[in-house]
Amino acid sequence: MNASVRISASSLRAHKRRFAGTFLAVLLGVAFLAGTLVMGDTLRASFDTMFGNATSGTDAVVRSANTITTPGESQGVRQPVDTDLVTAIEKAPGVAAAVPDIQGAGQLIGADGDPIGGAGPPTLAGNWIDDTKLNAYQLAEGRAPSKSGEVVVNRGAAEQGDLKIGDTTTLRTPDPVKVTIVGLATFGGEDGMAQVTYTGMTQADAEKYLTAKPGEAASILVRAGPGTGERELVDALTPVLPKGVEAITGQELAAENTDMISGQFLTLFTTFLLVFSGVALLVATFSIHNTFAIVVAQRTRENALLRALGASRRQVTASTLVEASVVAVTASAAGLAGGIGIAAGLQALFPAIGFPFPEGDLVISGLSMLLPLAVGIVVCLGSALLPAVRAGRTAPLAALRETAVDQSGASRTRAVVGTGLAALAVAITLTGVIVSPSLWLAGSGAILALAAFVVLGPVASTTAVRVLGSPLDRLRGVTGGLARRNALRSPKRTAATASALMIGVAVVSLFTVFGASLKATMDQTVARSFAGDVAVSTPSFGAGGSGLSPKLAPAIAERPEVGTAVGLGRGVAEVDGKGRALTVTDPVALERTFDLGDVQGSMRDLGTDGIAITENEADKQGLKTGDTAQLAFTDGEKETFTVRAVYGQSELAGDYVITRDAWAPHRTQDSDTLVAVSFKDGVSAADGKAAVEKAAAAYGNPEVQTRDEYAQSAAGGIDMMLTLVYALLALAVLIALLGIANTLTLAVHERTRELGLLRAVGQTRSQLRAMVRWESVLVAAFGTVGGLALGGFLGWVLVKASDGASDSAFAFAVPPVQLAVVALVGLAAGALAGWRPARRAARLDVLRAIATE
């Protein structure tokens, strides 16, 4: 063992406590990262298994080759296939069986009258396939549906809705259909495909309720006879299929489904988590750097002695780095174990809180272990590098001087560089936000702003702590004054400690501001463009169940209290080769319940060949009233529409409006997503709402909301997202607090004699504790205020950049209450971080403290 290693080993042994904070910071960051990766892999594998199970008996799938994907949609809309094809397919060589597979949305109503599922995972309905190999579901109890109105449901859904065999309930397709449960099904031995609900009906019922017209199916499932492989089967099928229809193997379908989930949902999910583990690790970097910097400063004499005794710079640097490596490796390894624990915990936790995650064994890949390990080690060593080099530079003479406490910080260079950076950041950001809106520019500006804050930290800390702490002198007398001066002692250290918290708080405030702005935008949108009194809508999050029955709007309109009730459905078509979402509605009624802004032309007579578009889209496509546009539908039909109206505001009404009659020939399952209602004059809000609720009751009880409620529910997803973000950021904040606690512990150690003196001349234990705690609160206050300022600025940038990048107007809102809560939490957390160092300081033995060298 060489000298550097021996020195660092003994130093680690002697100062285990000093590295506890560093150890925890690395551990938590690595655990988060590893947990994310393991969970991502596990989910991917589970979905793999799930989709594999779903198609395990299916050798080939025949389906339409065309999809239309609209912006923001993960899955394209595919045209149905003709069930007549079954006959031709059955004649192809190697085919043992072929059945149409009708798929649609159907939401069951539970025994308590509330819909089952619908808040995320799809609520599926289809034809019950008798061929047990081709059916992804297996009959577990009861029998298959044999006559109209009989259904099989998956056991999980039945349990959720407290439904049993023999029960009669309603299925929203979205028209309410009375169904009797005759059987319960399982999926791959489980009670369901994750949280997806499934209702299997007879083929006739499925065609009636789930397709636009009989003789259509989503696809045709084909099973091969003995001796025919999947590939051979597909090859044999291809020649018998008409143009625009394709055959793929069951495996390919499973892979496609998995890719879709991975590509959209999982990637988003894991990227999201990775970003937050990145934030946590960034925060950890500051804490670790600070710890090593302090430890090296405290060890100046020791290192100087080593240098005086003949140790080379390299050896002194190496001994610090070896110390860092030991901490890095052990903490990262512990972090890996923690990460696996987190993944296992989340896997158990998510289903319990209703998250749609499939079960399965944890998948621990080499990458998901090596990457966090490497990141942990790099972060730790990287953070320790500068302090280590500084340790190596210790002059042998320093051994003879009094232990020097780092007084530097507010150097002129730093101030100049920091101010320059800040100016550059603001300039770039403003350019990206105002002059030529660009997310890229705004983003770079934001990162520069962060850098500027970190560089300026030590410069600002002196003034900031002085200002923030000024009430302390008055409030807490000499205890407060001492706390304030202690926080001012080493501006660099205070700044580095606070920076960690600042980053955490900045990200929290960024999301808080952005979330509030989104909500304000939503409010504004509803207030501006929704002229009705109440809205009937399905949950805006996820698949949203089966939507609303198209018969609901007319039923509501019949009520005497109601003036206008308009249903908005959704359709897709390609306009100019690009998928577009269409709003399918009654344009005349639409104009009465929504504020469409300036309308050129008339919404009155769109007929079956007219279309209305927003000004925005019209400008983009170069269209004006009277022009024609070709729309290609999923059924392969192309039709020419005349632009009869151009309207100003799109927000709730969408960019393209066509009539129900125009859409009818091309539609699949018919449903509305929103019914907007305005009351007749003189009808009170309560009466009107009650009337609408009464009418809606017959249609599966969808929620009836006033304008405000509608705006709030539209923003409901934002709150959920924010809660998740806060939970994830709690880790980064925790690491930052560990950093504060650690710095304070080291500072207390450093000031042992001074604390002893204070105690000797009459500082009580509680005064001493208060002094350390207040110092902690001050450092936290500095970080929190900096974070709020930075986060608020970044939030503004994000909102403005989003505003520039999207068509709809974004409102910027600063939520004072939430930000005040963030500030309070920051301060309280500071007090908490100071708790243990304060207690340790108060426990110091006065005599020993005085005697400490």
Added chain:
Amino acid sequence: MSTATATKGTQTAARVADAVKVYGSGDTAVRALDGVSVTFPAGRFTAIMGPSGSGKSTLMHCAAGLDTLTSGAAFIGDTELSRLDDRRLTLLRRDRIGFVFQAFNLVPTLTVAENITLPMDLAGGRGDGSSGEWIDALVDVVGLRDRLHHRPSELSGGQQQRVAVARAFAGQPDVVFADEPTGNLDSRSGEEVLNLLGRAVRQMDRTVVMVTHDPVAAAHADEVVFLADGRLVDRMESPTADKVLDRMKAFDSKGAPS
């Protein structure tokens, strides 16, 4: 708590009775104090002398409430220290005792003025008129008026010790304990500090107990008590450096531990 000060030479500022202090236990037990009884009269300057390891610092720490006795009793005025919990002991130190240590006497973040008033500030008092005048006078006595707003790091060692002396007397305590106050100073600065202590006792009627191993320092006291092996072995009134030195040499010749 009584702040009535004992101003007459016949009154007792501090005393210990049958003081025993044992460090460690079993075979490694060390009896630092082995039944010491000594009284420090008010208005007097007493020096505690003895070779290294004689227990003189332990005696001072126990008498000043910085350390607790294994057995026996320590009093400040009429207050028995062993009956006080940590908090009361702290308040007693703050209000009735002043300290001058060998080094590191000042809080580096506070100015000279703030260091002087630290015990009073810790007590929460804003300083009434009389204490203001007293401190004002004190500042002149220690000769630091032009340094009041400096930080300790900007002062020389001697100046720092003078600030410590001013701090020790600022609250008009019953007794000031000084632990080798000149140990880190050159002889001229040391002389200044000792003169200050002496003037405080003789001109301002204060009480000082000083631990030292330096006969020259001890010569500034009104009386010297000698400790050896944890026992009180001698007392000397009106000491001079030569007399003290001779007395100390006697310890060495007897082979006392050094």
